[in-house]
Amino acid sequence: MRLILAIVQDKDSNRLSDALTEENFKSTKLSSSGGFLKEGNTTLMIGCDDDDIDRALEIIKDNCSHREQMVAPISPMGGNADSYIPKPVKVEVGGATVFVLPVDAFHQF
Amino acid sequence: MRLILAIVQDKDSNRLSDALTEENFKSTKLSSSGGFLKEGNTTLMIGCDDDDIDRALEIIKDNCSHREQMVAPISPMGGNADSYIPKPVKVEVGGATVFVLPVDAFHQF
Amino acid sequence: MRLILAIVQDKDSNRLSDALTEENFKSTKLSSSGGFLKEGNTTLMIGCDDDDIDRALEIIKDNCSHREQMVAPISPMGGNADSYIPKPVKVEVGGATVFVLPVDAFHQF
Ligand code: NI
Ligand code: NI
Ligand code: NI
Numbered sequence A, B, C: 001m002r003l004i005l006a007i008v009q010d011k012d013s014n015r016l017s018d019a020l021t022e023e024n025f026k027s028t029k030l031s032s033s034g035g036f037l038k039e040g041n042t043t044l045m046i047g048c049d050d051d052d053i054d055r056a057l058e059i060i061k062d063n064c065s066h067r068e069q070m071v072a073p074i075s076p077m078g079g080n081a082d083s084y085i086p087k088p089v090k091v092e093v094g095g096a097t098v099f100v101l102p103v104d105a106f107h108q109f
Helices: A010-020 A048-066 B010-022 B050-064 C010-022 C050-064
Strands: A003-009 A028-033 A040-050 A067-071 A089-093 A094-103 A106-107 B002-009 B028-031 B041-048 B066-073 B089-093 B096-102 B105-108 C002-009 C026-032 C042-049 C067-071 C088-094 C098-103 C104-107
Touching: A003 A010, A003 A048, A003 B096, A010 A028, A010 A040, A010 A048, A028 B041, A040 A048, A040 C026, A048 A094, A048 C104, A094 B096, A106 B050, B002 B010, B002 B050, B002 C002, B010 B028, B010 B041, B010 B050, B041 B050, B050 B096, B096 C098, B105 C050, C002 C010, C002 C050, C010 C026, C010 C042, C010 C050, C042 C050, C050 C098
Parallel strands: none
Antiparallel strands: A003 A040, A003 A094, A028 A040, A028 B028, A028 C026, A067 A089, A094 C104, A106 B096, B002 B041, B002 B096, B028 B041, B028 C026, B066 B089, B105 C098, C002 C042, C002 C098, C026 C042, C067 C088
């Protein structure tokens, strides 16, 4: 048994959580912020048999990897909206920081 | 020294926290949700001397075990309230998922 | 690699978090409450190379140690405000409870 702590972006957390559930991994979300990733992140605790760690990590990687997205910028306030042509900008999203912790004992009551 | 992570239902968390305090266990609550248990759960972190783990687990078991309760259902909306006889329904409540983690070092400043 | 869990008072958490960032420690905040410290605490998770643990602990100690402060008390409600001379009172603030956890594996995606 291991305990996986995965710190992911809020926007990726529901997709990750669903993907984990589909393969019968049990997870709990802790609300967290700052630091490892930009503001608005979530920490998932995932209880995991030793044999299933590689699969769990794969699911995290598939759903939360660091990637770049093109985003339409907000038009500038007070600017001349007619002459403003929005140019998509590249933003970095996603990313996961993952700690795998040893577990001495696991109980369910 | 061990760190116990106990994921319990919100409704059990205050009772558990009080019971732990009564026996001088120190605990901290993390707000958490979903996954291991139905929505609305709380994760307690409990610092614990090795000799006291069994007692801490017993307190968790006593206060948060999975159990069944008879609950009076809400009367159906729009139904004929006069002729409606509420029949108690069985619901599953409680339950605790517990990880006992090894601790390398413990400090208080 | 170790995972440091530091439970500190809310009022110390931003200063600690900034001090950690300045020295390139990555941390994530979990909102927490009660127990180890008075109400209103924050749990910081700090990922840390083995060689850097002593420095991380020093930063926590420097920014969150238990200390006493003199505070001007609120004037008593309904009392005679004219004749009331506020006497500063000593209050205990700060303090940190710190668990250093072993880590089996660390990943960034
Ligand atoms: Ni990048
Ligand atoms: Ni059942
Ligand atoms: Ni003191």
